[in-house]
Amino acid sequence: LPEPFRIPEGTRDYHGTAAARLFALEAALAGVFQARGYTRISTPACEYADLFDQGMINPKNMVRFVDRQGEVLALRPDWTLPAARACAALPVQNDPYRLCYAGPTYEIRDGLLSESTQAGVELIGATGAVDTEGDIEILSLAAVSLRQTGLNNFVLELGHAGFFAGLCAEAGLDGEQRENVRRATQRKDALALEWALESMGHSIKNTLMKLPTLYGGAEVLETARNMTDHLQAHAALEALEAIHAKMGDQVSFDLGLIPRFGYYTGMTLQGLAPGAGRPVLTGGRYDNLLARFGRELPAVGFGINLNQIMIALEVSA
Amino acid sequence: MITFALAKGRLTQGAIGIFEKAGADCSPLLDETSRKLVRTSPDGRFRYILVKPVDVPVYVSSGVADAGVVGRDTLAEAGLPLYEMVDLGFGACRMCVCGFPQDKQRLQGGGSLRVATKYPRIAREWFARRGIHIEVIPLQGSVELGPLVGLSDVIVDIVESGGTLRANGLEVLEEIFHSSARLVVNRASLKVQQGLREFVERVAGAR
Numbered sequence: 001l002p003e004p005f006r007i008p009e010g011t012r013d014y015h016g017t018a019a020a021r022l023f024a025l026e027a028a029l030a031g032v033f034q035a036r037g038y039t040r041i042s043t044p045a046c047e048y049a050d051l052f053d054q055g056m057i058n059p060k061n062m063v064r065f066v067d068r069q070g071e072v073l074a075l076r077p078d079w080t081l082p083a084a085r086a087c088a089a090l091p092v093q094n095d096p097y098r099l100c101y102a103g104p105t106y107e108i109r110d111g112l113l114s115e116s117t118q119a120g121v122e123l124i125g126a127t128g129a130v131d132t133e134g135d136i137e138i139l140s141l142a143a144v145s146l147r148q149t150g151l152n153n154f155v156l157e158l159g160h161a162g163f164f165a166g167l168c169a170e171a172g173l174d175g176e177q178r179e180n181v182r183r184a185t186q187r188k189d190a191l192a193l194e195w196a197l198e199s200m201g202h203s204i205k206n207t208l209m210k211l212p213t214l215y216g217g218a219e220v221l222e223t224a225r226n227m228t229d230h231l232q233a234h235a236a237l238e239a240l241e242a243i244h245a246k247m248g249d250q251v252s253f254d255l256g257l258i259p260r261f262g263y264y265t266g267m268t269l270q271g272l273a274p275g276a277g278r279p280v281l282t283g284g285r286y287d288n289l290l291a292r293f294g295r296e297l298p299a300v301g302f303g304i305n306l307n308q309i310m311i312a313l314e315v316s317a
Numbered sequence: 318m319i320t321f322a323l324a325k326g327r328l329t330q331g332a333i334g335i336f337e338k339a340g341a342d343c344s345p346l347l348d349e350t351s352r353k354l355v356r357t358s359p360d361g362r363f364r365y366i367l368v369k370p371v372d373v374p375v376y377v378s379s380g381v382a383d384a385g386v387v388g389r390d391t392l393a394e395a396g397l398p399l400y401e402m403v404d405l406g407f408g409a410c411r412m413c414v415c416g417f418p419q420d421k422q423r424l425q426g427g428g429s430l431r432v433a434t435k436y437p438r439i440a441r442e443w444f445a446r447r448g449i450h451i452e453v454i455p456l457q458g459s460v461e462l463g464p465l466v467g468l469s470d471v472i473v474d475i476v477e478s479g480g481t482l483r484a485n486g487l488e489v490l491e492e493i494f495h496s497s498a499r500l501v502v503n504r505a506s507l508k509v510q511q512g513l514r515e516f517v518e519r520v521a522g523a524r
Binding site: 110215254311 | 378379380381396397398399400401402403404502503504505506507508509510514
């Protein structure tokens, strides 16, 4: 029997009040972004898959297909890479580019398609003498944006790509060991971490075993500083301390936070809310990405997952 | 209020002692005749959802439950994102490749194997890593029958005492990993749910 009404699993229709709520959220966020000087961009829903491969997104997590010329295309799994690509083509200017967007993204999770609507911002180019100024602009905007959605109980949590990289370099881990440590840390699985570090020296093991527990307030940064002598790790902690000095208790930390996408170079952030099992917001600093398009520009941004926001709002209602 | 997803039976019985020591009121779990699926402690601080063991990771990963107790075998098969924070120590068993002793050399590589299992994902990952092509035959129970009746060459399953294997002329050919009960926690709940972090730390200390 034909099923004329079916749609792919992992997608959904919105109508009635749900559709109204989704569009109201989108409009409210666009308002916040534009009031802060961010201009709206639109990019194609599908791009050459190279763009995402080079951005270190796992091909297994993308919907890919071949066009008539035999080129591999992918449905956008993320907004940051298309936004960076589009930005690199804009005329050179002295001021940083402030771009915002909203639209669907497509990912394969556990072998199943998952469509979600993201709204976010990218701040591309130097905002001042130090990166921290850009980080603060983005973090403040993240907090304002989440409040604007109607969430009143959320946590903005920061990590840093340089901290994990520094610890791994200091311990001299090879690619496979690093991946095992990353995977165990991501699950806060002390036992798997112990297995991954079985053959390591005592002091390396003692240091890396602390990774899953390094979350909480600013005291975490202090603990972390006493764990390592590595320059890159210390630079990461200093960056986070500078952010904490400005943002105070609006932010918390998890140094075991290792994001899904590989292009981050500095601060990473996620927004968490009760009821939403997955982050409502993700983002971070990606200073090497624009160079791939011939523009050496630092960059930082975030995306809000509107579907997760709707779940969190329903639970808190 | 902290919500737990628990499976009726062995794992919950093991968890109750540890949870009570960690300060959770488990009295709603003691009534074994009750058919209520959602139970709340008298002080309103803890809620228990009673689910099938294989469903515990689903409830916790989605955030419907903040935490749960589940075997590592079930977790590995589910492959869902969550925090796997405390090894509770009980429910110990091994995930193994089992079969007739004369088939052991077939695990050296080359050729292909038919594998009967309740754990298709674990079986596929294990053999793929070793370059052995397999055909998975998914079964729901009595997996040992596979090699006995010629449905499969080997099985991937959990082994506790090994009694059933021996009684049927089978043995452990390879060990994949050790399993035991884990306290799993939702990634967002750990950071936003009041008192959950402290509870997890007390469980780690009490076990």
